[in-house]
Amino acid sequence: MRQTFHNVSGRSRTSSGCVLRNDEVPTLRARFARLAGVAVSALQPLKVSRYEPGERFDIHTDAFRGDLRDAEPDPNDWWADRHRVEHGVKGAPISGCNRMLTIFVYLNTVARGGRTRWRWTNHDLALGGSHGTSFYEAPGPGSGRTEVEHGSGADVSVAPVEGTGVLHFPACTAAAGGWTDYNAYHEAEPTVDETKWVAQQFIWSHERLDWRAVLDAENHEPSTRRSDDVI
Ligand SMILES: O=C(O)CCC(=O)C(=O)O
Numbered sequence: 001m002r003q004t005f006h007n008v009s010g011r012s013r014t015s016s017g018c019v020l021r022n023d024e025v026p027t028l029r030a031r032f033a034r035l036a037g038v039a040v041s042a043l044q045p046l047k048v049s050r051y052e053p054g055e056r057f058d059i060h061t062d063a064f065r066g067d068l069r070d071a072e073p074d075p076n077d078w079w080a081d082r083h084r085v086e087h088g089v090k091g092a093p094i095s096g097c098n099r100m101l102t103i104f105v106y107l108n109t110v111a112r113g114g115r116t117r118w119r120w121t122n123h124d125l126a127l128g129g130s131h132g133t134s135f136y137e138a139p140g141p142g143s144g145r146t147e148v149e150h151g152s153g154a155d156v157s158v159a160p161v162e163g164t165g166v167l168h169f170p171a172c173t174a175a176a177g178g179w180t181d182y183n184a185y186h187e188a189e190p191t192v193d194e195t196k197w198v199a200q201q202f203i204w205s206h207e208r209l210d211w212r213a214v215l216d217a218e219n220h221e222p223s224t225r226r227s228d229d230v231i
């Protein structure tokens, strides 16, 4: 098997998205917060993405590298986990601050393609145990390299069905270090002949006081539109 370890940073996304204002979706945000057992202030503003036929989002993590985005990353601390343990992030200088939970809700059913796929669920295996026997036994920072093409471990793929919600945990809790969990790398495979709509709720370990900076770091355009309905 050809092995193509490389860092998961040149990710490519061809979908488009918008970010909703919190006052457009108060009920939904309250429900997500209840589901996660966190304060509403830990919720990033809700995002909605649209994939036209053939559009995709390649392998990536929802965990946050944050302030180091433009700096040269430490190759052994690719997602700046150690930095965040020491300094937190701007707007939340709290040890281990990270995105800890993501909830996707598919807004329509897509018959062919468009699955969200977690194909790197045994990242440690792919790397020959870079974290020791298992990330969960010895969580910590790493190189971010993985077997991008072939994946590793079980392939967990979810086809979009309208109204279905999917949760996953990109990072440990702050109390456990906030480390990025490379086993949670995922992708949105290309849609085939339908448009896919999905809402993404990213949930942080802590309240952020600088959502604007978070959204800028992700190159999101500020949402100037209001949705038609308050949901
Ligand atoms: O569109 C999907 O299925 C997943 C989207 C995603 O991974 C993300 O927005 O972080």
Ligand SMILES: [Fe+2]
Pocket: 060, 061, 062, 186
């Ligand atoms: Fe994602």
